Amino acid sequence: MEARLLPYFLILPVTLFLCLFFLYPFALVAQQAFGTENGFSLDNFREVVTYWKFPISMKNTFLLAAAVVPIQLALSLLMATMVTKMQKGRDLVLYIWTIPLGISDLAAGIIWLAIFEQSGFLNSMMVGLGVTEQPMSLLSYQTPWVVFLAIMLAEIWRATAIMLVILVAGIGLIPKEYYEAADVFGASRWKQFTRITLPLLRPSLQTALVLRVILAFEVFAVVAALGGTIFPVLMGEIYAYQFDLQNGGAAAALAIIVLIISIVFTLIIIRALRVPKGATI
Amino acid sequence: MAEIRIKNVAKNFGSYQALHDINLTIADQEFMVLLGASGCGKSTLLRIIAGLETATTGEVWISGRRVDHLSPKDRGISMVFQNYAVFPHLTVFENIGFGLRMQKLPDDEVKRRVERTAGLMHIEQLLKRYSGELSGGQRQRVAVARALAMEPDVILMDEPLSNLDALLRMEMRAELKGVLAESRTTAIYVTHDQVEAMSMADRISVMHQGKIVQAASPIEVYRDPAAEFVASFIGNPPMNFLPAEAAGSGRWTVAGQSFEGPANGKDLKWAIRPEDLRIADQGFGARAKVVEPLGAHLLVTCDVEGHQFRAVLDSELSVKPGDVLTLAPQEGRGRWFDPETTLSVA
Ligand SMILES: Nc1ncnc2c1ncn2[C@@H]1O[C@H](COP(=O)(O)OP(=O)(O)OP(=O)(O)O)[C@@H](O)[C@H]1O
Ligand SMILES: [Mg+2]
Numbered sequence: 001m002e003a004r005l006l007p008y009f010l011i012l013p014v015t016l017f018l019c020l021f022f023l024y025p026f027a028l029v030a031q032q033a034f035g036t037e038n039g040f041s042l043d044n045f046r047e048v049v050t051y052w053k054f055p056i057s058m059k060n061t062f063l064l065a066a067a068v069v070p071i072q073l074a075l076s077l078l079m080a081t082m083v084t085k086m087q088k089g090r091d092l093v094l095y096i097w098t099i100p101l102g103i104s105d106l107a108a109g110i111i112w113l114a115i116f117e118q119s120g121f122l123n124s125m126m127v128g129l130g131v132t133e134q135p136m137s138l139l140s141y142q143t144p145w146v147v148f149l150a151i152m153l154a155e156i157w158r159a160t161a162i163m164l165v166i167l168v169a170g171i172g173l174i175p176k177e178y179y180e181a182a183d184v185f186g187a188s189r190w191k192q193f194t195r196i197t198l199p200l201l202r203p204s205l206q207t208a209l210v211l212r213v214i215l216a217f218e219v220f221a222v223v224a225a226l227g228g229t230i231f232p233v234l235m236g237e238i239y240a241y242q243f244d245l246q247n248g249g250a251a252a253a254l255a256i257i258v259l260i261i262s263i264v265f266t267l268i269i270i271r272a273l274r275v276p277k278g279a280t281i
Numbered sequence: 282m283a284e285i286r287i288k289n290v291a292k293n294f295g296s297y298q299a300l301h302d303i304n305l306t307i308a309d310q311e312f313m314v315l316l317g318a319s320g321c322g323k324s325t326l327l328r329i330i331a332g333l334e335t336a337t338t339g340e341v342w343i344s345g346r347r348v349d350h351l352s353p354k355d356r357g358i359s360m361v362f363q364n365y366a367v368f369p370h371l372t373v374f375e376n377i378g379f380g381l382r383m384q385k386l387p388d389d390e391v392k393r394r395v396e397r398t399a400g401l402m403h404i405e406q407l408l409k410r411y412s413g414e415l416s417g418g419q420r421q422r423v424a425v426a427r428a429l430a431m432e433p434d435v436i437l438m439d440e441p442l443s444n445l446d447a448l449l450r451m452e453m454r455a456e457l458k459g460v461l462a463e464s465r466t467t468a469i470y471v472t473h474d475q476v477e478a479m480s481m482a483d484r485i486s487v488m489h490q491g492k493i494v495q496a497a498s499p500i501e502v503y504r505d506p507a508a509e510f511v512a513s514f515i516g517n518p519p520m521n522f523l524p525a526e527a528a529g530s531g532r533w534t535v536a537g538q539s540f541e542g543p544a545n546g547k548d549l550k551w552a553i554r555p556e557d558l559r560i561a562d563q564g565f566g567a568r569a570k571v572v573e574p575l576g577a578h579l580l581v582t583c584d585v586e587g588h589q590f591r592a593v594l595d596s597e598l599s600v601k602p603g604d605v606l607t608l609a610p611q612e613g614r615g616r617w618f619d620p621e622t623t624l625s626v627a
Contacts, residue, residue: 180333181366185380185431186354199370279370280413 033252044253048241057232064148064223064233065216068155072212075156076163081193083164084171094168098161105158109225112154113139116146116226139226147227154222159215163208170204171197200281206273213269214262234258283344283357283434283467284309285330290339292325292491299325300491303339307467307484312458315471316478317488318514323471324363326488327437330469331360343435354383359433361441363471365424367412373399373423374408380431398426401456403449417444425457432464439471454481475515479503487511505616509550509623512616518555518580518591525551525617536565536586542617543626550618555580555591557614560598564609567592572600581606 033044048054083094100108115121116138123135138146174197182192198205220235234254241251275281285307292300299322307313315323328334330341332353341348348356359380367376375382377395386394399405402422412420421444428436441457442450458481461468472478478485479499486496487510495507506512512520525533525540526548533542535551542549556578567583567590574580579594583606592608600606617626 175366177362177364177366178368180353181360181362181368182379183333184331184353184358184360185427186383187379191383196368202370275370276411278411278414280411281370 029252029255032249033256036249044249045257048237048250048254048257053232053237057234057237060231061217061219061233061235064151064155064219065213067148067152068159069209069212069216071152072156072160072163073209075160076167076208079160079164080167080171081197083168094165098165100158101161101165103158104221106221106225108154108158109222112150112157112222113225116150139230141230144230147230150226151223151231154226155216155219158222159212162215163212166204166208166211167201170201170208173204174200202273202275203281206270209269209273210266213265217258217262217265282309284342285435285467285469286340286342287326287330288340288342290326290329290336290341292322292329292334293337298491300329300336303493305486305493305496307469310462310465310467312461312468312470312481312483314478314482314485315469315488316473316475316485316514318473321488322491323473323488324439327360327439327469327471331358331437332356356435357433358435358437359428359431360436361424361428361438363439363443365420367415367420367423367427369411369413371412372408373404373410373412373415376412376423377408377426377430379427394430394432395426398429401429401460402426402453418446418449421445422453425453429460433466435467435469436461437469440473441470442477443472443474450477457481475517479515487514489514505625507625509552509618512552512618512625516554518593520552520554520616521588521590522550522552522618523585523588523590524620525549536588538565540615542615545617545619545626548620549626550620552616552618553610553614556593557611558592558594558608559611560594561607561609564607565590567606567608569600569602569604569606572602583608 034040034042036043079097083090083097086093103111113120117123118135118137120138122138123132126132127135139150140147178196178200179192182196187195218235219233220239223231223233224236224239235258238251238254238258241247241254285305287303287305290300290303291298303326305313315326317323325334329336330343332348332351336349343356343358353360368379371379374395377399378391381391381394395408396405399408402425404419404422404426407415407419407423412423415423421441425438425441428438428441442453445453454477470481482499484496485499485502487494487502489508489510495502495511497505497507502511502515506515506520509522512522523535525535525542527546528534528539531541531544533540533549533551540551542551565585567581567585569581569583571582572579573582574596577596579596579598579600581592581594581600583590583592585608590608592606594600618624619626
């Protein structure tokens with residue numbers, strides 16, 4: 001085979017797979033979102049955007065992402081640095097920290113529900129310790145910030161490890177000699193982190209952040225388990241359109257809106273963390 | 282006063298002992314070269330002095346301070362790494378200025394020093410480039426410039442010119458030596474290039490299998506090697522060795538020739554540099570095997586009583602393989618070694 005054609009031949013199976021299971025369904029969704037009986041229209045979009053729950057669910061989704069992702073970024077950087085510095089037991093710690101990754105998001109939501117429920121662990125503990133006299137209803141309309149906090153905690157617990165794994169791999173790729181040079185030339189630990197680790201970690205940070213931010217806009221099961229209707233988010237609305245209201249067109253339109261938001265943020269992240277031209281990392 | 286003292290330093294990597302009981306003092310402003318074959322422990326010793334590696338036992342003193350427990354940045358040193366360690370995400374300018382930025386020097390001072398050292402290393406035209414775009418030799422010069430820009434009391438250099446072409450290396454050698462002498466910097470310079478060692482060093486420490494075999498001036502290392510290893514490592518080609526038989530009362534017989542030597546009971550080895558041999562009426566009978574005209578000299582590899590024997594002779598001589606030459610050593614140039622200890626015997 002000609003060397004020029006070989007690469008294309010080799011990616012053919014993957015391309016076919018993607019076309020079949022990604023592009024084709026995507027085309028169907030797009031058709032559903034933009035199409036009505038009388039051809040192309042933006043009616044579906046108009047409908048979902050003007051619905052009273054749209055601004056709230058949009059606001060909630062962004063609020064949650066804005067609260068969770070920076071904390072996760074800081075946490076995963078800290079944890080990755082700690083793991084990398086470990087001499088022994090490094091793999092064991094990493095396995096334990098990544099356990100939440102193996103749990104489905106609904107299960108994670110239910111675990112945290114078991115903690116925050118009226119008859120849950122937290123209430124039993126507080127009553128047991130005599131902090132409160134009676135179990136309180138924590139996840140209710142009266143205390144939306146507790147609901148928000150519970151969802152935040154669950155999300156942090158559940159999805160920090162995915163960034164951690166990427167960052168650990170990225171830090172492992174930075175040659176030790178750069179730290180030795182930084183050490184000799186007077187960089188403190190903190191300066192080594194900001195001047196060496198962070199810039200050299202940019203490709204991994206890009207991947208981790210893109211992945212995490214996209215997941216943040218797709219948050220659904222944890223919110224459903226802990227917040228229910230108290231805390232509407234975009235994905236929950238898509239679900240409601242599709243299955244409660246049987247309005248596939250609106251669901252598809254909202255899905256496309258989420259897709260556009262994800263693409264915009266991906267581009268922003270890639271641009272913000274790009275490696276300067278000529279610098280090889 | 283940046284004097285470096287290394288006391289009883291040993292280093293084990295697991296069960297492998299890389300350094301054995303190293304004792305060495307490098308005087309203030311001295312240019313010390315660590316010379317030895319690949320894997321003999323030069324980098325390890327340098328990295329222990331820098332604080333990048335901890336000695337298994339022993340002490341390191343710099344400027345009268347014990348520094349074993351200090352981190353590299355508190356030791357008043359600067360270093361050129363064997364693998365350069367030039368930061369790929371910074372421009373050449375920021376690489377050279379890295380240490381200066383860490384010291385929070387004002388911008389104009391950083392600029393002045395970076396431009397000066399970049400000029401010394403002939404890389405001033407590269408200041409805006411990233412190191413990924415540089416050749417190995419250019420990157421190496423960035424590493425040297427970065428170390429020089431610190432204007433340290435002590436500079437440690439691990440084969441800093443190894444990747445340059447012969448011409449540039451010769452130029453940089455002189456440049457480097459000049460700058461360091463001018464700035465009164467104490468320097469430790471690792472190399473396995475003996476020409477570099479001879480031409481730059483105030484003193485050379487010859488290392489072999491984790492030990493320092495000899496630490497002396499270049500001419501002493503060349504003229505009076507302390508051990509067989511030094512004799513066969515320094516000089517190109519190295520010294521010739523012949524067995525010497527005791528003939529009583531300080532006389533020795535070497536390949537049929539009688540020499541005056543040490544008053545020693547045991548058998549010894551006699552050694553001579555190839556360049557200290559000349560054609561004479563009386564001397565060793567040597568059968569020429571290989572003749573290599575080197576331009577300035579004629580290198581003849583001969584056979585003396587079954588031992589390989591090299592002579593550097595006048596290039597005008599016409600010698601063919603198979604010829605039998607009579608070679609005589611120059612007065613006072615023969616050396617004696619104990620074959621058991623391999624050490625030199627006076
Ligand atoms: N981190 C390490 N772990 C195990 N062994 C090591 C380590 N570093 C060095 N060694 C061993 O110690 C010995 C000395 O190594 P060192 O790097 O000091 O040699 P060198 O004299 O600098 O050689 P070269 O001229 O090739 O750079 C070598 O045998 C090497 O294999
Ligand atoms: Mg080395």
